[in-house]
Amino acid sequence: MEKASGRSICPFDLVAFKSTGGGAHGDRGRVLNARPGKGNTRAVLCVDGAVVRVKPSEITVVDRSYLYPGIVVASASDPGGQLGVVTGVDRALDLVRLDGENAAAPVAGSVPPGELRRVRVLNLGDYVVSGPWLGRVVEVSLDVDVAFDDGAVCRVADACRKLSSLRGGDGLSRLTNSSFYPGQLVVGHRSVFRASPWLKGYWKPSRERGTVAKVEMAGVLVYWVASSPSTSDIKASSAPPAYQENPQNLTFFCSPPSCYWSIGDRCFFRNPGGHRAPPPAAAKEQPAKSSRNRPGRRMAMRRRVDHRSDAELERPMSVANTRTTADVLWQDGTRQRGVASASLLLFVPRNEHDFLPGQQVVRVRGGDGSAAAGVVRGLSCRDRTVSVSWLKQEAAMPNGGDEILSAYDLGIDGNSRVFYGNVVVRLRNSMHEAVVQAQSNDRKTMGDDLSWVGHVSDLCEDGHVLVKWGNDKTTKVLPHEIAVVKLQMVSEMLREMGDWVYDDGDIGDDAVDNNAQEQTAVQEPAGIADNGANGEGGDDDSDTEDGLVPSTRLNWGGDGSDRQGADDSFRFQQFDVMQSPPDHHYLDDTEQGTGGGRRWIKRVHKEWNILENSLPDTVYVRAYEDRMDLLRVAMVGASGTPYHDGLFFFDLQLPPSYPAAPPSVNYRSFGLRVNPNLYPSGTVCLSLLNTFGGQGAELWSPEVSSVLQVVVSIQGLVLNAQPYYNEAGYEAQVGTPEGRRNELPYSENTYLLNLQTMIHLLRRPPAGFEDFVRNHFLHRARHVLLACKAYLEGRLVGTLGGEARAADQGRSCSVGFRLALANVVPRLVEAFAAIGAQGCEEFDRPPLCTSSASG
Incomplete structure (x- = not known):
């Protein structure tokens, strides 16, 4: 995300720049790419379909028309500050008409989108109603009338698969609302035109290119997603047919966030006389003045118009500029109305504790x-x-x-995941049932009424939800009285419908158009369905961040001289072979347990030798003589990370094909997500294990990779000092306001989860490591509690030495972290005292946070 005139540049931004191309390009356009391309320039789509490359320093962001209710934003002037949610959007469009190579002629300014219709009435993802059923459009079949220079006209069915734009720039119309529009130059194979019906004239081999005269929807494919309360007991098989041959019988409800108006979109007035255009200077009859001196040319022009009069329709207008303002509800509870969109940044929260008012x-x-x-x-x-x-x-x-x-x-709250902008349907209830039942007898009435499907417009402080229904009425409901319609990608819905969709010759739409339309959705669908703030509550989804908390490294495989008061008689070998434990994650996988023959056994013994001689000081491994395919690994959290003093256990299994395939690894999570790479299910996401993408040395190699490499990678790359950036794609946030904003809460929550993991391990230590767990915490309990005490006094997570002595710091931990820590410490003290840890008495009543906790 680069800077332009003091503001960040985002994909799909409307930007102004110094025009150098002339013609109809204009001086503004839509940013196409997320990052600079060749020569540190950005690709910008102009109103006429041309793409120009502009340096970021020459760009000014003027509008962000892709904002919608429910999207989470930050202030462009303070991207590291509080977040907000857009609760309402107002847009106005400036329209021009393009005429060949001439400059764009202004048509109208400040036009509300409600006065316009797109070239293609229904677009991918649109919500439509048929009787009591709500669906989404996933494919559109277009019939295109193509006119030729001699006046002949043919109709090409399913044109998206048969025609393409003649001009390269027009190909970018796939990023707008339709692949075809009247006046567009198109080309097709002669066999396409030969097989098409001719409305005027007849086919000739020379006819391979023409001009679009008319675009009509021949049919749409609909994925039915919900029904009205009156159909709650009816099976899904009673839904209308997926393919709708008469799209005009469908009632349009709304468009998804991906269908926003932007520069280059082509449109018509819904009521041609409803918006009078100012008389532009470009409307002067210059061609007529010229034709008086050339009567022959005048006659030729008349003949051309006469030949095409039946097929040629009004050429569409193009959006040349957008002006968007938004109403924003900020995290501190304040509201702003009419905020300029360019002053807001799209911000998908990466912190599950970024709650918003009303949730x-x-x-x-x-x-x-x-x-x-x-x-x-x-x-x-x-x-x-x-x-x-x-x-x-x-x-x-x-x-x-x-x-x-x-x-x-x-x-x-898992029972209430309603959020701003959600599409919802009313559930059966006694107050509405009689009305719904009467309407259910007439599908047409139900389709026109739309009283059962609506949008969430506000979340009330008393727990109610304000819904604007399809009949334009707004009412208060409780969350359990409505159901949120899950927002899915068009491609996902097509997959669920099955492969038959692609084999039906009567259904079609441009696959690239499909992808482009959905990719323009700048929201994170899952974020919308889950209240737009990644608010998956509970420990199971806890993500955490960075942390820099030192602790002394343990070397219990040595002589025990560093163990500071622990039982000196206790020695736990770093590597040992024993009988398999009953609680190993892969124990029941007996098919794998048979091994892979003599060569496999030889390789396993080699791995054991490497582990016995080369393990890092804070890693402990157990192998099993009766199940050579199994291993168990324990790691001590390293100093300088939010995992300090914690214990982390992994179960491994070597497949019969090892080392051709990497080992399987499961993390003992206790339902906690202590790292982006360690899931509550136990999955370990790592390129070396082929559970995450990678290339080259990042991937498993039968020739050079080993179990030791896996162990060292988990310790060094996963349980590291800044786990926030382990999430895929987050490394780009290093050093950015977004990254800095999330580092501290991620680190603080990681440490809280580390403490919870300690408590779980003391209650349920893995088999074979019972004494190891007990003696580790006998040795480190006091240091853990001293660290907690320092944090309760305000020290920043990651600034304590191995003996929990505080280093100088300029920042302090958050008030919220101290409040949460004060709730965990008593349980931690109880768990340590239960194993006989010394010195816990002074922590029986931990100091509570005394700093202001005001919001």
């Missing part, structure tokens, strides 16, 4: 264990604290009222 949350740590839900009133981005108004339903919270809590102790 319903539950406690995931601390508290009395009740499942009471509350509504977020505001969040302090700096303090990581949340003001929550508890709902008094079910009397789960006897005190009710508002409460200031740590963001780390909260998660999104």
Whole structure:
């Protein structure tokens, strides 16, 4: 994301630049690529379809028309500050008409999109209604009338697969709302025109290129996603046919976020007389003045128009400029209306604790264990604290009222994932049932009424949801009275419909158009369905960040001289061979356990020798003589990381094809996600294991890779100092405001999960490592608690030495982290005391955070 005139450049931005091409290109266009290309320039699509390359220093961002209700944004002037959610959008369009090589002629300015229709009435992803069924358009079949210079006209069915643009620039119309538009020059193989019906004239071998005169929808393919309450007991098989031969019988409901208006989009007025264009200077009859001196040319022009009068329609207008403003609800609860879109940055939250006002949350740590839900009133981005108004339903919270809590102790309520902009359908309820039942008798009435499908327009502080229904009425409902329609990619819906879609010759649309339309969706669909803030509450999805917390390295494979008070009689070998444990993740995989023959056995013994002689000091491995395919690995969290003093266990299995294939690895997670590469399910995502993409030395190599390499990679690349950047694609955020914004909360939450993992391990240590776990925490308990004490006093996670002595620092940890830590420490003290750890008494009553927790 580069800077342009003080602002960041994002894909699909409308930008202004100094025009050098002349003609109809204009001085503005849409940014096409995410990163600079050759010569450090950006590709920009202009209104006439041409692509120019412009240096970032010559670009000024003027509009972001892709904003929509529900998208999460940050201020362009403070991208590292608080986030906001767009609750409403207002757009105005300037229109021009392109005429060959001449400059664009202005038609109208400040036109609301509601006054316009696109060339193709229905677009990919559009929501449509047929009777009591709601669906989404996944393919559109177009019939195109092509006119030739001599007046002949033919109709090409399923044109998206048979015709292509003659001009290279026009090919970028695939990024706009239709692949074809009246006036476009197209070319097709002679066999296409020969097999097509001729409306005027007849086929000739020389006719391979012509001009689009008319574009019509011949049919659409619809993926049915929901139905009205009256059809709740009807099977999906009763839904309308997927292929709709008469698209005009469908009722349009709304377009998805991917169908926004942008420069280059071609359109018509819905009511041609409803918007009068100013009389532009370009409308002077210059050709007529010239023709008086050339009567022969005048006659020729008349004949040409006469020949094509039946086929030629009004040429569409093109969007030359957009002006977009947005209403934004910020995390601290303040609202701004009419914010210029260029002053906002699209920001997909990478922090699951970035709650937004109106979201319903539950406690995931601390508290009395009740499942009471509350509504977020505001969040302090700096303090990581949340003001929550508890709902008094079910009397789960006897005190009710508002409460200031740590963001780390909260998660999104799984029973209420409604968010701004969601498409929702009404569920059956007694108040509405009679009306719905009457409407269900008449599919046409139901399709026209649309009282059962709507958009979420606001989230109320009392837990209600404000919904604007398809009949333009707005009502308050409770979350359990509506269902959110999952937002899916068109390609995903096509896959679910099956391969028959692609084999039906009567259905068609341009595959590239399909992908382009969906790729313009700048939202993260899953983020929308999950309340737009990655708010997957609970420990199972906890992500964490960076951290720099030193601790002394342990070398328990040595003489034990560094163990500082631990039982000196205890020695735990770094590598040993024993009988397989009953709790190994791969124990029941007996087919793999048979091994791979003598060569395989020889290779396994070689791996054992390498591990026995080359393990890092803080890694411990057990092999099993009765199951040579299994291994168990324990790692001690390294100093300088948020994993310091923690223990992390991995079960491995060597397949019969080893080393041709890498080992399988499972992390003992206890349902916690302590790293982007370590899933709650136990999956370890690593290129070396072929569970993540990579290239070259990153991938498993039978010739050079080994179990030791896997172990060292997990310790060094996964359990590292800045795990936030382990997430795919996040490395680009290093040093950016977005990255810096998320580093601290990611690090703080990682440490909290590290402490929770300690408690789980003390209660359920892996078989064969019971004594190891106990003695590790006997040795390190006091250091862990001293570190917690320093953090409760405000020290920054990652600034403590091995003996929990604080280093100088300029920043402090967040108030929310201290609140959450104060809830964990008593349970940690209890777990340490249960194994007989010394010196825990002074931590029985940990100091509570005394800093202001105001939001």
